[in-house]
Amino acid sequence: MAPASGTNAAAQPESADAELARGAYLATAADCVACHTKPGGKPFAGGLKIATPMGDVVATNITPDPQHGIGSYTEADFENALRHGVRKDGSYLYPVMPYVSYAGMTDQDVKALYAWFMHVVKPVAESPEETNLSFPASLRSAMMAWNFVASKETPETGDSSTYDTLRRGRYLANALEHCGTCHTPRNFMLSEKQDHYLAGGSLGTWYAPNVTSSKTGGIGDWSEDDLVAYLRSGHVAGRAQAAGPMAEAVEHSTSHLTDADLHALAAFILKVAPMDDDADHTARDAAGKAAEMPDIRTKGPQRIDDLAEMDGPHIYDANCSSCHGHDGAGTKDHYVPSLFNNSTVGAGRPDNLIMTILKGVDRTAGTEHAFMPGFDGQSNVQRLSDAEIAALTNYITATFGTGDHQVTPELVKSLRKDTPVVNPLAKGK
Structure with missing residues (x-):
């Protein structure tokens, strides 16, 4: 349509x-x-x-x-x-x-x-368990008060399929794809901050980044074709790869939109007013370069009796380099992405990199399938401890991104358990 x-x-x-x-x-x-x-x-x-x-x-x-x-x-x-x-x-x-x-x-x-x-839709005779929230949210009537303070979209008129490009893009972004639900920060009432539209928001363990037209904090350096490719496949070589909730949105929704709608959506998003970011002061996909360091394996086999002695380079070499390369360049066909010029590694917040290491990537868009195993112990690959993932994250961001984020095992533990805590050492926190 x-x-x-x-x-x-x-x-x-x-x-x-x-x-x-x-x-x-x-x-x-x-x-x-x-x-x-x-x-x-x-x-x-x-x-x-x-x-x-x-x-x-x-x-x-x-x-x-x-x-x-x-x-x-x-x-x-x-x-x-x-x-x-x-x-x-x-x-x-x-x-x-x-x-x-x-x-x-x-x-x-x-x-x-x-x-x-x-x-x-086929009817299903199943009743999910009831939602049970803490007080006062346990009182559904409390939502009446929330509705009075929350900003709602105004109903559009006419036939939405006849809208011009930017109006159609706005309709898709705001009414259907509800981009602001994730990418707009919220106030203490958990209502979207309309004056920070698409400026980035926490999803708990994941972080929906700033996607305004800011050339530093957002995606203002992207072309319309870049954004269309990302929405269609979840991947743009040298820029970004979708994981977590965004991978789900690509797989179930945006990859199925028509080309005309993808271009309308991209055209509208790229015209959203720029909003600088507290954590990202340079374009997330512009950070880093190929590593220039000797291969630690050239020293010959080494026995490490205490796993606590495994540092970032050793953890990377044992678990990541076989796919991403010792220099972090990924594969030539970009199936395995580069770790430099990578918006997840180059972000000022480490949340999404940690979550990608923990949960991996399993995204299908059309005929394209992207896969990376998670290291949280839920798959068939080696489980990495909280300390190991913290060391690995710091090594990756220091080597290929914007610097050592000083991620702690406590932060990794909280994200692993879906109970995130503030990391006072992380940029922008």
Whole structure:
């Protein structure tokens, strides 16, 4: 459903098939499946646990099952939940469901999305466990007060497929892809700081970086084609690779958008007002160079009886150099990325590098699959201790990035357990 050129005329009636096709595309653009499907679970049946400062919010079943899902919802009920965060029973949804963004959807698109969920999605007779947050968030009625202070998108009008490029890009970014949900920092009420739109925000263990047009803190040095390539594949050689939540967004959502929509989204994002960053003072993808140092293995076999004596270079050599190369240049075909000119390694915050080492990368976009094993002990590769990952992170950033971040084992431990703490030694913290 690529946006066509034309006027912003009122939405025209669609055939049933066209409406369902539109609904399918909208569900993909809105990335509904990412939050409402738990690992190994059935699509849209809920159960995924989403960490918040007040506890885990458990995603609900949004299949058309009448008892366990939303099968009994009328279109008005659906619209109230989607745009206003209020369930059919009158209780309030938690804003991890980005209804503040979906509020900007057009009436025509809400109608198409409802039709697709009700007539195409397969019902699943499963009820996820209930969300149980700490007080006062445990009182869903408290969300009524939050809704009064939270900024919501204003509903768009007309047929969204006929918008001009920048209007279409804004619609995709704000109403559907809800980019600000992750990339905009939040205030003490956990509402997005609209005056810092897309300036970067903490996701707990991961960090959604500044993607404003700042040439130092953001992605102002990227071309539109660079950003399109990243949204399509999750990879731009010499710039960035998607991991964690962004890899999921690429895999489930942006890699399925039309070329016209990808260019519209990229064109809009690259026009967002520049916002400098507290931690990144040079372009994240401009840091570092190939390592120029003797190979530590040329000294012959060495026995290290105490693993605590393993330093950063030895840990890198044993676990990383076979893929990324001793010099950090990666592979010639860029399947294994370079560690210099790499936005994760060159970032002023070490969070995403630590999380990538812990969790690895497993991203599929179209026919392209990117994989790196995680070293948290959950896969079949060697488990690295908190001290080893701290030493490895500091070695990588010092050798290929912006310097030694003085990451501590305590910080790694907190990220491994999904209970991040502030690292007072890290830049920008």
